[in-house]
Structure formats: C-alpha cells, structure tokens
Amino acid sequence: MSGFLNGDWWSQEKDNVHSDLWNTFQSIKDQDSYRTELDLQNLRLYGNHNVLGFDPASFTKFESQERLTYNLCRAVADTIVSQVARHEVRPVFLTSGGNESLRRKSKNLSMYVEGTMYATEIRKKMPLLALDAVVFGKGAIHPYIHHNKICVDRILPGELYVDQLESLYGRPQSLYRRRWINKERLAAAFPKYTGQIEAAAEPANELGPGLLSATSFATTGQKQIEIIEAWHLPSKPGGKDGRHVISIQNCTILDEPYKHDSFPFVFLNYGERLMGFWGVGAVENLTPIQVELNRTLIKLQKMYHLMAAGRVFVEAGSGLKKNQINNDIGSVYTYKGSPPIFAPPTPVGPEIFNYINMLIERGFSQEGVSPFMASGQKPAGISSGVGIREAEEIQMGKLSQFMQNWDEAHLDLAKWFVRLGKELSKKKGGHKIVAHQDRNTIAHIDWADVDLEEDQYVLKVYPSSNLPKEPSGRLDQVVEMLQYGLVDPAEAKRLLDFPDLEKSQALDRAASDAIDRQIELMLDEGIPQVPEPFQDQALALKRAQAAYNLAVVQGVPDSNLQLVRTYMMAANENINLAQQAQAQIHAQTAAATQPGAGPAPGFDGAPPNAVGGGIP
Numbered sequence: 001m002s003g004f005l006n007g008d009w010w011s012q013e014k015d016n017v018h019s020d021l022w023n024t025f026q027s028i029k030d031q032d033s034y035r036t037e038l039d040l041q042n043l044r045l046y047g048n049h050n051v052l053g054f055d056p057a058s059f060t061k062f063e064s065q066e067r068l069t070y071n072l073c074r075a076v077a078d079t080i081v082s083q084v085a086r087h088e089v090r091p092v093f094l095t096s097g098g099n100e101s102l103r104r105k106s107k108n109l110s111m112y113v114e115g116t117m118y119a120t121e122i123r124k125k126m127p128l129l130a131l132d133a134v135v136f137g138k139g140a141i142h143p144y145i146h147h148n149k150i151c152v153d154r155i156l157p158g159e160l161y162v163d164q165l166e167s168l169y170g171r172p173q174s175l176y177r178r179r180w181i182n183k184e185r186l187a188a189a190f191p192k193y194t195g196q197i198e199a200a201a202e203p204a205n206e207l208g209p210g211l212l213s214a215t216s217f218a219t220t221g222q223k224q225i226e227i228i229e230a231w232h233l234p235s236k237p238g239g240k241d242g243r244h245v246i247s248i249q250n251c252t253i254l255d256e257p258y259k260h261d262s263f264p265f266v267f268l269n270y271g272e273r274l275m276g277f278w279g280v281g282a283v284e285n286l287t288p289i290q291v292e293l294n295r296t297l298i299k300l301q302k303m304y305h306l307m308a309a310g311r312v313f314v315e316a317g318s319g320l321k322k323n324q325i326n327n328d329i330g331s332v333y334t335y336k337g338s339p340p341i342f343a344p345p346t347p348v349g350p351e352i353f354n355y356i357n358m359l360i361e362r363g364f365s366q367e368g369v370s371p372f373m374a375s376g377q378k379p380a381g382i383s384s385g386v387g388i389r390e391a392e393e394i395q396m397g398k399l400s401q402f403m404q405n406w407d408e409a410h411l412d413l414a415k416w417f418v419r420l421g422k423e424l425s426k427k428k429g430g431h432k433i434v435a436h437q438d439r440n441t442i443a444h445i446d447w448a449d450v451d452l453e454e455d456q457y458v459l460k461v462y463p464s465s466n467l468p469k470e471p472s473g474r475l476d477q478v479v480e481m482l483q484y485g486l487v488d489p490a491e492a493k494r495l496l497d498f499p500d501l502e503k504s505q506a507l508d509r510a511a512s513d514a515i516d517r518q519i520e521l522m523l524d525e526g527i528p529q530v531p532e533p534f535q536d537q538a539l540a541l542k543r544a545q546a547a548y549n550l551a552v553v554q555g556v557p558d559s560n561l562q563l564v565r566t567y568m569m570a571a572n573e574n575i576n577l578a579q580q581a582q583a584q585i586h587a588q589t590a591a592a593t594q595p596g597a598g599p600a601p602g603f604d605g606a607p608p609n610a611v612g613g614g615i616p
Contacts, residue, residue: 010232010243017245021230025178035278039157042281046077054158070293073283073290076282080130080399084402088123091413091414093110112433116417120143120150136283137279138278138281140160141154141155144420145420148424156179173232174233179227182224183200190253196248225248229245229247233263240257242258243255243258244257266416267409268406268409270282289366293356293360303348307345317337418452421447514532526560548561548568
C-alpha cells in the first residue's frame, strides 16, 4: 500500500500509479465517511425519504414511511434557489487602455462566452448547481472537452473527495472524483484498454449482502465499472508536478500533465465553514428545526388517531347495548339510571398548532426568506410595485453572501470556457462558435478573433437586467424611470422588452444603429465612411463626437481617429449646406410675399415657366 503510506501517487510511474491511486483514494474515502453520512442525511431531509446510498444500485432504494410531515427543508431550499436563479448574470471582458483591436477582441470574447453558455445549456444547469449548494453545502459542475465540443456536466453528490489533512485551509492540492460508467462506453473512449476494461471487476456492494439483490449490477445486465479520476495541482506556477489521471482498478487509462492552477470544476458554496474545503448548506442549518417539527407532527398525528373520534359514556348496568347507538334519524335509546353522555372530540388544543407555525416561520426567517416568497404571494399590506421591490431587496439582502458566490461561479465558468476554447483551437487548428450579436442577428465567432492572454483583460459580471421579470412589475418600474426623466421614450420601449414591441424598437434604433456601425468600421477596422445624404446629420455628428472623445482616451491609433474627424467634418458641412438652403428658401419666400413681387423662382432659381424641358 505504497500510495496509502506515501500519498504521492502523482510522482509514481504510469505502470504503478493506478494501485497507488486506488489505495490513497480508499484511505481518503474512509476518512471522509462522516461527510458521506452528512450528505445522505441532507438528501433524506430534502427528499423526505430514507435513501440508502449514492451509488447506482442504491440511490433509488429507500425505506417507506407513513407519517405526517411538513418538509421545511425542501420548502426553504426551493425558495432560495428560485430567488437566486432569477438573478441572471452576464460575464463581460473589459480592457483598460490598449489599442482598438484589443477592445474588439474583448467584446468578441464576451460574445464567445455567452454563446458557449447557450450551447452548453448553462441556464438549466446553474439552478441545479445552486440546489446542490443549498442542500449539501457545495455544488460543482465540470466544464470539459468531448468530441471537439465544450461540455458541462453536473457533479453528483458523493462523487468528489479531498484529503482532510491538506484541505484544512480550504485549498487542497489533490482532488478525486469517483464515478460509475458503462464498460462499453468507456472502451469506446479508450479503445487501447478494451481488454483491461472488460476484465475489471464489477463494483462491490458497499451496503452489505442482501440489501441490493433486486437491483445489483449483475441482475440488471448493466456492465458498470468504477473509475477514479484524480487531479494534482502544480506546486508552483509553471511546476512540472501537476498531473491528471483516470484509472480503473487494474490499469491507468489516461495519464497526462496538468498545468492549471485550479481544478477543472466550478464550485458554489451556500455558506462557508470555518475550516476545511466543504461548505455548509441550508438543509444542515435547518436540521434541528426540521427534526423538532417532525417530532411534533408525529405527536399530533398520534393525538388525532387516539382522540379524534367522539365517545359515549354509559352507566354500568343501564341496559344500553352498543349496537343501539347508531346514526339513524330519530333513534330511541332505552336505559336504566343515568342517560348516556355523548362527549365531542377534543384531540388537541390550539397551542400545538401555534408551536408548529412558529417552527416553520423560524426556519424561513433563519435562512433569510419568507413564507410569502415560498408561496409566490406578495407580503400582506404591500400593493405598490415599489413596496414589493423593496420587500424583495430586504429579503435578498440576507442571502448576499450566496448571491456573491453565485456571481463568482459565473466568472469561474467564463474563465474555464476561455481556457478550453484556447485548448480546443490548438487541438483542431481553429475553433468557431455561433453567438448572438443582438436580438435579431447571430455572429460566427472565430477563436482567432478573441484570443487574449489573461493579463490583457479584466473579467466582471453584470446582471442581464435589474428590472423585474414580470411584465406588470417591469412596466411599473420603466414608467417610473420615464416620469423622472431617467430614460427617453425610445429607451423605455427597449427596457420593456415585450415581444410585440420588437419591430417598433428596431425602427426607433435604426438611425443610430446605422451611424454606430459606420463609426465602428472606422475605429475598429480603419475603413473610411461618409454620412449618407438621408441620414440625420446632427445625430451622426453627435454620436461621432462622443465616440471620438472616448477613442482618444482609449488610445486609438491616429489614422483611425483621422477617419472620424473627416466623417465629422463631412457631417458638419452637410448641416451647414442644409442651413444655407433653408435660409435661401426663407428669403425667397419672404421676397415673393412682398407687394408687386413677381412669381417665386423655380427649383435652383429657374424661371417659374421652366418646366418640361423649357416649354412655356
């Protein structure tokens, strides 16, 4: 067990690394058994059933239960995820100074990342990442290259392991992923090792004999195999000891250097622990309240079973028989001595319901959400859009740390997309992706047009929109902004983002969009442009002046600035000519209205009868 004793599988030869790696992993797995039990407990509380394990043969096996419950953990967790997932963010690459080519690349890089997020269906996977973080404390997704495409997988709970000793400060040097995969699929990915894969033993039954007999790998016909994938980070920048290994029990099927300074995962923590790598989730925080709530509900259920039925008290020797008591109309009971006493049911008092409601409210408030958010209702006494927004901001303020982690996860994902794009471009000799250029057009982004070094940009995250998602709330806020003069009517229609306004918005923006495109061609690509005769010359001059001043600050080459100066002079000349023509028309009109004046001259000063080739 050299790997267990030395713990340095990353320094072993390829022929020996699999045995060292498996021994090391088994030791770490035994160390981490407490976390596995904690994750299972969190899963049981959230799912409200007693799951037996995380492996393929046991995650669907659970013990049935017949008891009254209120799943506080799930209600709070789902509410948090729904609120956080509404906060859609967009990573943006920014440059400071530099030339226009660099700024154009950063703009295209933002489009590249956004297009990659769309292609990998990140909008569907990020809420699952948030749910894993809320339930288990830490969620993870894995961006990677597969069949010359960038892919993203969710990491299931119970797959990742770290060494407790080296993760004391939260920065482990090695990370292990344990998972199960079909043998045929693995052999197709690594055909060189088909024989070893077929000869590998099936996973052992970890829950003991008899528990998994109905769903064991053998009886289902599934040839599953357990694999361990491990990463070891370089000990210093540019170090040669980084390593990535994929291994089965009897051989190593992938062994390559690992040069990155972080693991190829995007992590999201709900809450931070004071020590260690793993986070703390809302379900763990709620466990004491949920346990007490379950106990109280079980007692309530027993009370109803015991005391919910009405009772009849009959004096001994009265002669009244049990079968005489029925629900017939006009029933007659014969008795001796005292008449029977019918006692109405009084199973429980109001105090126990008040206690249950108090536990539920405490659970919601502890994690920074309200029962109104869980039920999709607005808070009582609040009806205005401003009041509702303020109430939501107050509630979300308690989740500020989780929201910050949410933003950071998007930044980390964008960084990995850039790294993988660079790697894919080198592997294929080129790489393109389809991205949305704007609402109505797409663009094919070539990696050569976005390739930037990490020290050439700053990556920041911005909300896709700070406006409410609901049409009524969005309308209220946009109307407020319009009333206060914060936006003009054209911008207000754009902010509404209603489908039936798209054509109107496109027409409103057509004039400025055409001018902006001309300015972009001059500043970005050095292509001369002139104002079109039927363009708004004043608007062209205004937007060109603004773009020119910004370009001067950003250090755009003077040759490109000269194109804009020429453009502005042409627009200014067109404005002067139009003003002169307008003044001449006013003068001629005034002269024609004087007493005794002849008919007004025709076009360009021609006689009024000079029409149709000069025929009088």
